[in-house]
Amino acid sequence: MKVGIVGAGKLGTALARRSVVAGHEVLLATRPGTRDPGLVVEVMAPGSVALPAQQWGTVDLAVLAVPFHVALTVDLPLPRGTVVIDPTNHWEPVDGPAPDLGGRGTTEAIAAGHPGLLWVKSLNQLGYHDLDDLTDLAGLPMRYATDHDTARDTVADYLSSLGLRPIHTGPLASGAAFEPGTAVFDATATVGNSAPDTIAGAFASKTL
Template identity: 40%
Template sequence: MTERPVIGIFGAGKVGTALARLLVDAGYRVLMSGSPRQTALDLLVGVVAPGAEVVAPEVLAAEARIVIVAVPFGKAGSVPWPAFDGRIVVDAMNYWPPVDGNIAEVDDDPRTTSEQNAARNPRARVVKSLNHLGYHEMEDDSLPAGDPLRRALAVVGDDDEARAEVAALIDAIGFDPVDGGALAHGLALEPGHPAFGRELSAAELAALLTPVAHLAA
């Protein structure tokens, strides 16, 4: 069996800890970093995500091959993007104006939010995924490979190898990965767009991503 890559998760909230539990159960080594203002992070992670390791952000960036960013969108700027050179970075965030407020520079930018985040470090290999699934559904909907009721999750990004590695991770935690192509196609996965929050099979999700691919071409 091929050794699984080390996974880093920035954000120890409900999304980050749910993903950590799934990944630890699937046999991954999981490193986590949270807000520097969050007290007793070691205790929290030990209780809600046993098996995950709390480390400093610089250690996570250095040791993890795949980094999942699962902080509130408004705090994306606090993530150490310059440290992610060469790393596969999964943008699992969502821009929620009711929560984040309307951010003018985001609203006025024609790019998807993941393209905007990718511009924070062009040397990072940014992939959009895991954002169109609620944290409460992550463990409830995880099913073994081959189960006809298995839910699909999309992977979009401009790096083919990065998409393939994240697809393998998604399969390992109990979902059918769907390759959605370029990072710009992540528009379909954002709040208010076709795939967000919907329980879809791989075929259904692929069909929803196809028109977005045509528009972005």
């Protein structure tokens, strides 16, 4: 799969590293103005290619791994119909007080600002360190929500390739049920913080 990731921070580079190991072709867009994107990617995500999103062409899947407040308005020069996973969480220390989203989930708000893309909410329910630390994620449950049936197989295949167990929850609005502060988010994060040798036991003891 050709995977494009916007944002070369903690989550973006961890995803890139794991995606490369999974055999994907990974394009990684650093923040515009980064002095040496090639060096950042060579050090942080070897095997990936540093490339601004406007030069990606068609990708099978994109991931928007930037802070939530950036994601709301960031320029995403991707072809119409591109499948985009939004892993962002509103995090007050980084993003400031929660904005009034008019009852929408955070990914619905981001999608509204970027029409023409096939938005999927997922990958927000794990810690970036798990992608590096846990060679075997033991099928960590990973919920995904989308309004687009055509995006479902691509996303499920990608999540599976990373060692996750995709669970489709329904339309994009259903993603609000696994944002921070929800029981699902807290339960998954707790499991994700378990040591590798206890993770299977943690699953067994939880209703996820």
